[in-house]
Amino acid sequence: xxxxxxxxxxxxxxxxxxxxxxxxxxxxxxxxxxxxxxxxxxxxxxxxxxxxxxxxxxxxxxxxxxxxxxxxxxxxxxxxxxxxxxxxxxxxxxxxxxxxxxxxxxxxxxxxxxxxxxxxxxxxxxxxxxxxxxxxxxxxxxxxxxxxxxxxxxxxxxxxxxx
Numbered sequence: 004x005x006x007x008x009x010x011x012x013x014x015x016x017x018x019x020x021x022x023x024x025x026x027x028x029x030x031x032x033x034x035x036x037x038x039x040x041x042x043x044x045x046x047x048x049x050x051x052x053x054x055x056x057x058x059x060x061x062x063x064x065x066x067x068x069x070x071x072x073x074x075x076x077x078x079x080x081x082x083x084x085x086x087x088x089x090x091x092x093x094x095x096x097x098x099x100x101x102x103x104x105x106x107x108x109x110x111x112x113x114x115x116x117x118x119x120x121x122x123x124x125x126x127x128x129x130x131x132x133x134x135x136x137x138x139x140x141x142x143x144x145x146x147x148x149x150x151x152x153x154x155x156x157x158x159x160x161x162x163x164x165x166x
Contacts, residue, residue: 018093025161026089033154034084040146049138053146055080058119061127088115089154096155104159105152112151116144 018026041053056076063069063076071079092111101107120132120143133140 016097018090021165022093022162023086023090025158025165026093027085028161029154029156029158030085030089032157033089033150033152034081036153037084037146037150040149041142045139045142045146049136049142051139053139053143055119058123058127058129061129062123065128066126084150088118088151089158092151092155092158104155108152108155109148110151111155112148113144115151116147119143119147 041055043052046052056073056079059076059079060071060073063071088111091114092107095101095111095114096107102110117132120140124133125131129135133143
């Protein structure tokens with residue numbers, strides 16, 4: 004008698020309200036770091052700060068011919084960092100075999116960098132990974148990696164030790 008090898012499968016489930024809250028808190032922590040990092044150290048190293056809302060505005064104009072306000076561009080960036088990226092992290096790390104923390108956080112941070120500068124920047128009419136401003140691209144990579152690590156760390160700690 005032979006037996007089939009065991010394979011790991013994970014069923015798709017939606018996150019609970021508590022999990023979404025934990026993702027949101029992790030996203031807030033990561034984005035709080037990102038905002039400070041993108042303004043101060045990035046400006047010191049690259050000569051000017053990262054400005055994600057400007058990327059959002061360019062994206063809307065380039066794709067749809069729409070001029071959106073600074074307030075709306077900031078809101079889209081914040082919702083992405085507070086909620087959409089964290090939900091993406093949760094989905095990826097819950098649906099496939101992952102490396103565990105802290106690697107998952109660093110890897111997700113790199114993924115958010117490629118989403119922002121490898122996908123969205125070219126759609127907004129900018130160079131792939133901002134290759135025309137390499138120091139800005141490098142600072143964005145570092146900032147996204149730390150963002151991903153902080154967001155994932157806070158989320159995973161809250162999931163492990165709910166209050």
